[in-house]
Amino acid sequence: MSLLEVEDLTVTFAQKGERPFTAVDKVSFTVEPGQTVGLVGESGCGKSVTSLAIMGLLPKRGNRVSGSVRFAGTELLSLSDRQLRDRRGSDLAMVFQDPLTSLNPVVTIGVQVAEVLERHEGLKRKAALAKAAELLDQVGIPDPHRRVGEYPHQLSGGMRQRALIAIALACQPKLLIADEPTTALDVTIQAQILALLRQLVAGTDTALIMITHDLGVVAGLCDEVNVLYAGRVVERGERHELFAAPRHPYTNGLLASIPRLDAPRGERLHPITGSVGDNIPWSGGCAFAPRCSNEIGVCTETAPELIDTEGRLLRCHNPVALVKGEA
Amino acid sequence: MVVVLFVLSILLFAWLRSLPGGPVSALLGDRATPAARAELTRTLGLDRPVFLQYFDFLGRAVRGDFGQSTAVQPGSSAMQILVQRFPATLELSVVAIILAILFGIPLGYIAARRRGGIWDNLSIGGSLLGVAVPVFFLAFLLKYLFAVKAGILPSAGRQDAIDATRITGFFILDGILTQEWDAAWNALEHLILPAVALATIPFAVIFRITRAAVLDVQQEDFVRTAESKGLRIPIIRRRHILRNAMLPVVTTIGIQIGQLLAGAVLTERVFAYPGVGDALATAFQRKDYPLLQLLIIAAALVYVVVNLIVDLSYAYIDPRIRNR
Numbered sequence: 001m002s003l004l005e006v007e008d009l010t011v012t013f014a015q016k017g018e019r020p021f022t023a024v025d026k027v028s029f030t031v032e033p034g035q036t037v038g039l040v041g042e043s044g045c046g047k048s049v050t051s052l053a054i055m056g057l058l059p060k061r062g063n064r065v066s067g068s069v070r071f072a073g074t075e076l077l078s079l080s081d082r083q084l085r086d087r088r089g090s091d092l093a094m095v096f097q098d099p100l101t102s103l104n105p106v107v108t109i110g111v112q113v114a115e116v117l118e119r120h121e122g123l124k125r126k127a128a129l130a131k132a133a134e135l136l137d138q139v140g141i142p143d144p145h146r147r148v149g150e151y152p153h154q155l156s157g158g159m160r161q162r163a164l165i166a167i168a169l170a171c172q173p174k175l176l177i178a179d180e181p182t183t184a185l186d187v188t189i190q191a192q193i194l195a196l197l198r199q200l201v202a203g204t205d206t207a208l209i210m211i212t213h214d215l216g217v218v219a220g221l222c223d224e225v226n227v228l229y230a231g232r233v234v235e236r237g238e239r240h241e242l243f244a245a246p247r248h249p250y251t252n253g254l255l256a257s258i259p260r261l262d263a264p265r266g267e268r269l270h271p272i273t274g275s276v277g278d279n280i281p282w283s284g285g286c287a288f289a290p291r292c293s294n295e296i297g298v299c300t301e302t303a304p305e306l307i308d309t310e311g312r313l314l315r316c317h318n319p320v321a322l323v324k325g326e327a
Numbered sequence: 328m329v330v331v332l333f334v335l336s337i338l339l340f341a342w343l344r345s346l347p348g349g350p351v352s353a354l355l356g357d358r359a360t361p362a363a364r365a366e367l368t369r370t371l372g373l374d375r376p377v378f379l380q381y382f383d384f385l386g387r388a389v390r391g392d393f394g395q396s397t398a399v400q401p402g403s404s405a406m407q408i409l410v411q412r413f414p415a416t417l418e419l420s421v422v423a424i425i426l427a428i429l430f431g432i433p434l435g436y437i438a439a440r441r442r443g444g445i446w447d448n449l450s451i452g453g454s455l456l457g458v459a460v461p462v463f464f465l466a467f468l469l470k471y472l473f474a475v476k477a478g479i480l481p482s483a484g485r486q487d488a489i490d491a492t493r494i495t496g497f498f499i500l501d502g503i504l505t506q507e508w509d510a511a512w513n514a515l516e517h518l519i520l521p522a523v524a525l526a527t528i529p530f531a532v533i534f535r536i537t538r539a540a541v542l543d544v545q546q547e548d549f550v551r552t553a554e555s556k557g558l559r560i561p562i563i564r565r566r567h568i569l570r571n572a573m574l575p576v577v578t579t580i581g582i583q584i585g586q587l588l589a590g591a592v593l594t595e596r597v598f599a600y601p602g603v604g605d606a607l608a609t610a611f612q613r614k615d616y617p618l619l620q621l622l623i624i625a626a627a628l629v630y631v632v633v634n635l636i637v638d639l640s641y642a643y644i645d646p647r648i649r650n651r
Contacts (some may be wrong), residue, residue: 057554088557096555101548106570115566116556151646167556299593 435537
């Protein structure tokens with residue numbers, strides 16, 4: 001049994017007087033214990049909404065969630081608020097994007113770590129604070145005994161993100177979701193945080209869902225990669241295979257758009273032109289078609305299905321040709 | 328702080344003396360003989376140049392002597408009147424601000440939790456009315472309804488003429504300390520209507536700020552983090568939402584306390600409540616310069632001290648300021 005089975009997860013936002021908007025459209029994927037899975041895509045592709053839906057953290061009003069999210073055999077979408085609260089922080093945990101705004105400014109770091117332990121492990125405040133200092137030490141925060149009494153504004157950005165990771169891992173969750181955990185940080189700190197995440201989940205049973213728009217992050221961390229576009233999975237594959245031979249023009253474009261230091265001087269960057277449109281995607285053909293370099297007639301007529309070819313899932317009418325000598 | 332009070336004393340002195348009329352006309356009326364007027368002017372020292380009068384005043388004021396009251400209670404020193412009346416106003420203000428906080432914060436919180444509901448809209452409308460209706464109108468309305476029509480509460484004064492022991496000058500506290508329960512209860516009855524009238528504006532402001540702050544904080548990322556930890560709802564509300572939402576509310580309460588005196592003048596007037604506000608109004612009518620000077624400087628002092636306390640308390644509850 002997989003640890004997490006997401007099946008046909010659909011999230012539709014409906015505001016009064018506005019056209020309903022489907023942010024996540026029948027997304028399915030599975031996560032095995034100890035595995036690291038990447039959800040990749042640009043802003044607005046539905047990757048964050050997917051993670052919030054799994055955690056049950058979407059706003060209570062204004063959206064409709066359907067499909068199925070099974071966690072270790074339990075259907076999370078049908079759990080009551082109380083049952084979900086028992087799971088969150090202990091079985092499932094999450095690290096957020098902006099470490100400054102994600103920590104409470106008027107509560108000490110120590111208490112913010114300790115309250116998870118008090119809630120799920122039944123520790124008393126004193127024991128919880130002692131354990132909190134231990135956890136801060138584990139995530140590489142120097143002088144943890146002093147830090148437990150400090151407030152978020154007294155820590156640097158990287159330290160805050162480490163503290164958030166300590167909070168998320170406090171109760172040794174089976175699944176950790178990291179939602180762009182390095183986006184708000186300096187490049188050098190990014191590398192440290194990624195190394196820390198890898199070190200903390202490697203060799204443990206904790207599975208990691210890494211949400212990012214940065215393929216560099218995926219390359220260093222993930223076993224399996226799901227590429228999302230406009231709320232749907234457009235390509236999925238094992239990391240090495242996907243990077244070596246991207247089949248979907250969007251994946252290909254993402255890879256090609258990474259600036260290379262070894263490219264000849266004067267060579268232009270290769271952006272994917274345009275941006276995710278706000279028209280109803282996937283209704284009249286492939287949502288990526290307007291930006292696609294491989295577009296053929298059928299693309300604007302019918303939406304492609306997700307098809308499994310030799311372990312690679314692909315949603316495309318006219319995939320990128322395989323490079324000679326491979327596959 | 329000293330500078331503020333010093334500058335204020337100059338402005339105050341110049342302003343009072345530039346007002347039309349004056350203590351002489353106020354005391355003697357329009358039909359006094361010129362000789363009598365000149366006599367009184369000399370007695371009060373008003374014939375000397377204004378700047379000399381000021382230095383005279385300043386010299387005595389720094390030693391705590393603000394002169395004799397000329398009109399409100401002739402024969403008493405201005406300081407005696409202040410000391411005698413200050414507890415009454417303090418009692419009224421404290422009860423009023425406690426009422427405002429006690430109702431404003433919980434109701435504001437509830438309104439924010441049920442945003443857009445009937446309760447929310449009703450209380451927003453109510454608080455708008457609270458800010459918009461002038462204090463004196465509301466005071467008269469309350470007096471008419473509860474004291475005159477229904478007759479369940481007294482309409483004026485601080486306490487009926489009953490034999491009560493005085494210790495602190497705070498009548499309710501005195502009653503409790505001496506265990507004269509009927510005296511305490513009687514004083515409380517007298518306090519209810521003025522306190523409610525005085526509390527309306529601070530209540531309405533505190534309510535609105537609380538509601539807005541809670542709505543704001545609810546959307547913060549750290550509340551989502553708290554949710555992601557699976558914390559119990561009461562802890563999320565208390566530790567993560569309320570503790571942050573209280574920051575602007577504390578500032579607001581401070582500002583409202585500072586402005587209470589303005590409302591106290593009107594409220595005390597309507598309910599003939601013998602406090603500083605009532606004395607201030609009377610002193611103005613009768614141009615009682617020494618008393619006015621003392622009362623206004625005292626009010627400024629209270630305002631400055633309250634603001635200082637608010638700043639300090641803000642540093643206490645917000646660690647970002649504390650550690651700077």
